[in-house]
Amino acid sequence: MKNQIENIKRLSHELTTELLKLHFANDTQIIDKNQTDYITIPLGISFNDMNKIIIENTLKHFNNNQSKTAKSLGIGRVTLYRHIKDYDIKI
Numbered sequence: 001m002k003n004q005i006e007n008i009k010r011l012s013h014e015l016t017t018e019l020l021k022l023h024f025a026n027d028t029q030i031i032d033k034n035q036t037d038y039i040t041i042p043l044g045i046s047f048n049d050m051n052k053i054i055i056e057n058t059l060k061h062f063n064n065n066q067s068k069t070a071k072s073l074g075i076g077r078v079t080l081y082r083h084i085k086d087y088d089i090k091i
Helices: 002-027 047-061 066-073 077-086
Strands: none
Touching: 002 066, 047 066, 066 077
């Protein structure tokens, strides 16, 4: 159990770090505000809320195609289905 908690903390930190890098990298570039291929995730929200935002927007991007969404997110379809159910995402 302790190892699982440590792994979750490490993965959470790595994901947060990567998202912040992407956010700040985007801030230094000129972004077409009409482009819909990016989202803004506010700092201070929970990890679950962040995941829900990412999944909802990725589903929207792929017109609710769950196979393409799962592939884009680097997760399996079964994992995506579980997240959709857990986060009460409406399709």
